Amino acid sequence: MRLPYGDGTRCYPLTILDDHSRFCLRIEPKSSTIGVKESFIQVFEEYGLPDAILSDNGAQFAGFRRGITQFERYLMDLDILPIHGRVRHPQTQGKIERFHRTMKQEILRQTPRNLLEADRLFQYWRWKYNEIRPHEALGHRPPASVYQPSTRQLFEPRPYEYPEGARLCKVNNWGYLRFGPFRVYLSETMADTYLEIRAGDADTFQVCYRNFQIAEIDANTGVRLNRNIRKL
The missing domain is CATH 3.30.420.10 (Ribonuclease H-like superfamily/Ribonuclease H)
Known part of the structure; x- marks a missing residue:
């Protein structure tokens, strides 16, 4: 507005x-x-x-x-x-x-x-x-x-520990994530950040930051299918 x-x-x-x-x-x-x-x-x-x-x-x-x-x-x-x-x-x-x-x-x-x-x-x-x-x-x-404040208090974020054995890939300085033969743009905001790659459904990969999926990738073409964020 x-x-x-x-x-x-x-x-x-x-x-x-x-x-x-x-x-x-x-x-x-x-x-x-x-x-x-x-x-x-x-x-x-x-x-x-x-x-x-x-x-x-x-x-x-x-x-x-x-x-x-x-x-x-x-x-x-x-x-x-x-x-x-x-x-x-x-x-x-x-x-x-x-x-x-x-x-x-x-x-x-x-x-x-x-x-x-x-x-x-x-x-x-x-x-x-x-x-x-x-x-x-x-x-x-x-x-x-009617309103009730949240019981969750603001906190200082800490480094996230991914599960043992998780497949991690690092975003480069230009915001691209390379895994296998593919290079996918995510954001310069994620530069130098390790992300988890998970196998998805029907020939897709999930790109995950902390406990969120931030992208879905076509496993055959490397094309980003969507940028919708969802909680895992």
Whole structure:
């Protein structure tokens, strides 16, 4: 979502919503998409770690070359599953899309002049939305009456130990993984990282980082079949 400021610049609000309770954990006006990871760290410190995060396909979340992003790797280091909505299919993120529509209707009748004014509007709206505004899907209760923080606390990731006998291959400095006759691009984010290669189903290989499958490879052609991440 992009919003114009009165001074001619644009705002890219970062909005984080709890899927179960619709509780808004954060609304932050940003002048660019830089600093998304740091914003999520602050949310994790305050509210704990989720099991998964559903995001759109913006570059900071899904990357330009369909490689693993720094944000995705960080989530996996915290044992969080990154999930992306289908391209050009906003219904996948229906709750956040409805949240954005309501936010625009109720607080953006006037264009904020700058980032500071936008932040004041956002924080007031977040308080009203969480604490006062009834939600039909919650039995006309506000999200704050339903939301429960996660019991999983933020931690410093440690090196991962793969099972004894696992087939490991190292990603080179350019983000490519070579195994057998094949060379597959994953991401510069994974450079110098050992990944596990597992036999999949029907002539495929699974490329695994920690306890996540990050790619599926055709064993006959070396073509990457998908970049969907799933937890093992």
